Amino acid sequence: MDQTRRGLLKCMTWAGTGVLWTISGGVPRSAPLGGSAEAAAPKGELSFIQISDSHIGFKNAPNMDTPGTLREAIDLVNRQKADAGLMIHTGDVSHLSKPAQFDTAEQIIRGAGLDVHYVPGEHDVLMDEGQPFFERFIRGGPRGWYSFDQRGVHFIGLNNVQDLKPGGFGNLGQEQLEWLEKDLAGRSASQPIVIFAHVPLWTVSQEWGWGTDDGAQALSYVKRFGSVTVLNGHIHQIMQKVEGNCAFHTARSTAFPQPAPGTAASPGPVKDVPAGRLRAMLGITKVTRIEGQSQLAVVDTPLGA
Amino acid sequence: MLPLRLAALASSMVLLGASTPTLSANDAQVTIDNFTFSPSKVTVPAGTRVVWINRDxxxxxxxxxxxxxxxxxxxxxxxxxxxxxxxxxxTYSYFCSIHPRMQGTVVVE
Incomplete structure (x- = not known):
């Protein structure tokens, strides 16, 4: 029994065009989506879109036009959104925190016509301790973390990209952890929780620093909840795992892919993408709460085949 | 022949100068490639200018x-x-504040 679970945890990377991922009766199932993800997406009480790592300002192999691929991503959001109630952006909106890069991203993302909730990536807080990003993109979260409720789901945006320690990973810090513990205190354990942050809260790769130093502390606060979904970006590829009631998922970038952990000299962009294949490695994510199921369904769709 | 060779050498140095910072003989250089400071440790006499260049x-x-x-x-x-x-x-220990796994040291004697 444990063997199956271990097998699942080991096989965290899905290839192909899209995955419909649900938990039913505690058994994780994944099924590749043959046709349109839109058609296969289950009907639910609440759905929302995740986009990530738009890196506006990056202009190198394999993508000389990151505004262009972000526009394509927003076009795809518009085709998929249906009744989506909101969108989250899990950071690295810009490449170098420049006002013009923020402007470009904001204008393109506005095209989705959705209420967008952002968290910062490390590329967004390079200037003035991140103040320009927080003032522009995060209402009610002057330090980059905040929470809100929508249709019975409690959303928590976290900032794990500042005050990083030499040799360390992503970092939340004591103040944010205390805020998180208070934010969750007194909530009913039956309320679905969605936590979103840029760097994975679980350790994806020790070697490449893909994890959060105090992520385990944060996750200890949600152990008592029946449905917890943790959505991250940063690693520009899909990874997922399930641990107890907690489902972890990372989204694709809209700008460029990064290598699977340990398969390249560094986590830098995959440059030698075969001609015409870039869009298969970029994409968006749609998350749906399905009535009667404790876990949310997560569907990833690439920008192209 | 000699002046011609010297001219060729001079022009190639100008080309080099266009893509790298101007380094003087006493400078120490650290390059950044593949999320790594190289060399990760440099030892220099006091008064030395250390130049980092990002090639990533x-x-x-x-x-x-x-x-x-x-x-x-x-x-x-x-x-x-x-x-x-x-x-x-x-001893000056430093890191990349964006990718904190990247670390280096400058020892000034």
């Missing part, structure tokens, strides 16, 4: 460990360089 497609920083942080660069985009003159002897 991803921005990096050079920031001193701890609270002192006298040594602190702006984000370095591809091809950008940063220099710092170390006037006092000591």
């Amino acid at each position: 497609d991803i921005p990096h920083t050079v920031v001193e460990n701890g609270d002192r942080r006298v040594l602190k660069s702006e984000p370095l985009d591809t091809g950008d360089s940063f220099s710092f003159v170390f006037s006092s002897p000591g």
